Amino acid sequence: MASLLLNQENITIKIPSYEIIDGVTYYIIEVKVDDVNWTLKHRYNEFAELHEILVSEHCVEKDLLPPKKLIGNKNESFIEKRRVGLAIYLNSVYNYLKKTMPRELALFLDLHVYDIFFLLQNMALNFFIEGDSLLESTKKYNFTPIQLYAISERLKQPCPLLEVMDKKFDFSHILDVNSHLNTLVIDGSPHLYGTINKIYGMGNLRDTVKILQVHHTKLKNIVELAMCEEVHKRIENANDSHVWLKVTLLDLSNNCIEIIDEAIKLMPHIESLILTNNHLSEISNVTLLPRLSQLHLGSNCFTHLPDNLYTKLGNIVYIDMSQNKLTSLISFSKLYSLEWLDVSCNAIENIDEVKNIGSLPCLENLRLTGNPVSTIIDYRVKVLVPFGKRAADICLDNEKPNQKELDTVAVLQALRIAREGKSPTFNAADSSLFAAEIPSA
Structure with a gap:
């Protein structure tokens, strides 16, 4: 990110070209602060609006801006002459106002997007206006990685003059809101600093945040987040200052996570772990989360699960x-506390797989839709049969069984009892009857 405060003499502003869109001329502006550069575009009327403010409020010379022209302003030679004049104007205005840098000029040059201090001034102003209502309601705020990086860098810098002059832009507004947040959301950015690795100074957030969400970043493992301020992110170097004391929900969906690494133990109170749409292929280190009750691993790369998943x-x-x-569903067969299982849109073909979960005493919600098995004849009834007397309790694919389905299940169970002379059991040897055609109701 740019830091104009530290590079006031190391800035270049150019207007190298222009473009005409729908008959309107836009002047392409290139800004470079130290080694950070960006482009933006403005039409002449926007220059005129800026100039009017700078003249009335900051004593800029009225004749400094190239004049308007009503006739012939589409002429190529005129546009080129105006381009040169506007470039001279911007540089003259900047040199005159660089010590105070009016907010209007900063916004015109997109410094609020690319510069640490002006980006934070926008945040501070927002918190000054809405901070109290935010903290009284959700105590939640969505950050981009670039905003958190800016906060991290600002903590290492002196106080800009504008903060001293106008308390609406005081950095303390940001720190105050951050110290009270319960929910922290970090939404990724395609910008150069759209990465967790550039964030520092998360200490105060670790003490208050209960819900932590990070999306659309290049995050590959949890240690990058849990120890983000460290240069060498090794779990063996972790100490009490790295522990997220209150996080109960960690949502890292839509990232590039390849492993649930040991750093998960730095968030020991997690109850809900959401890792949807990552690159995971195995479940590891979840035993470090003794309070874990909800696990979301949809849209990953799992082809199988370990038989000892219950451990x-x-x-x-x-x-x-x-x-x-x-x-297969066999890995779920001993998860006796499981109430909700979503295995929709996998590759389960064999109806016998349902027998592996038919004896789970707490299971009430099961989603199998989108698997090959869901296309077989009488799919719903054949799924419900292994649950025996609990068939009526099972919500299959978001739908409770109707009376006709329950009656058919009862008939199949009666046939099985008659065949066995006892309450039915469901094992591999029963597959012929289990797969038999369902009698008409």
Whole structure:
């Protein structure tokens, strides 16, 4: 990011070209502060509006701006002459006002987008106006990585003059709101600094944030977030200052995470872990989260799960494994606390797989839609049969069984009892009857 405060003499402003869009001439402005550069465009009327403010409020000479021309202003030679004149104007105005840098000029040059201090002034003004209402309601704020990076850098810099002159832009407004946030959302940015690795000084947030959400970044593992301010992000270097004391929900969906690394233990109170749409292919280190009850792993790269999954997720209540490539449900067979299982849009073909979860005593919601198995004849009834007397409790694919389905399930169970002479059991040897054609109701 740019830092005009530290580079007031190391700035160039040029207007190298122009473009005509729908008959309107836009002048292309290039701004470079130290080694950071960007482009923007303005039409002449916007220059005139800026000039009017600078003349009335900042004593800029009235005749400094190239004059308007009503006739012949589309002429190529005139536009070229105006381009040169506007470039001279911007440089003259900047040199005259650089010590105070009026907010109007900063906004005109997009400094509020690319410069640390002016970006933070926008945030400070927003918090000055809306901070109290925000803290009284949601205590939630959406940051971009570039904003958090700006905060981190600002903490290392002196106080800009504009903050001293106008308290609406005081950096303390940002710090005050941050110290009270319960929910921190970081939305990724395509900008150069759209990465967690450029964020520092998260200490005060660790003490208050209960819900932490990070989306659309290049985050590959959890240590990059949990120890973001460290140059060498190694879990063996972690200490109490790195612990997120109150986070109960961690949402890292839509990133590039490849592994649930050991740094997850720095958020020991997590109850809900959301890792949807990443690059995961195995479940690891979740035993470090003793309070974990909800796990969202949809849209990842899972093809199978370990048979001893119950040793990792013994108290799990909710699992979302949708949109992966699972072919079996056997790994869920001993998750006796499981209430909700979403395995929709996987590769489950065999109806017998349902028997692996038919004895789960707490399961009430099951989503299998989008699997090959969901296309078989009498799919819903055949899924409900293994649940026996609990069939009426199962919400399958967001729909409770109707009476006709329950009656058919009861008939199948009665046939099985008659065949076995006892309450039915469901194992691999029963597959012939289980797959039999459903009698007409």
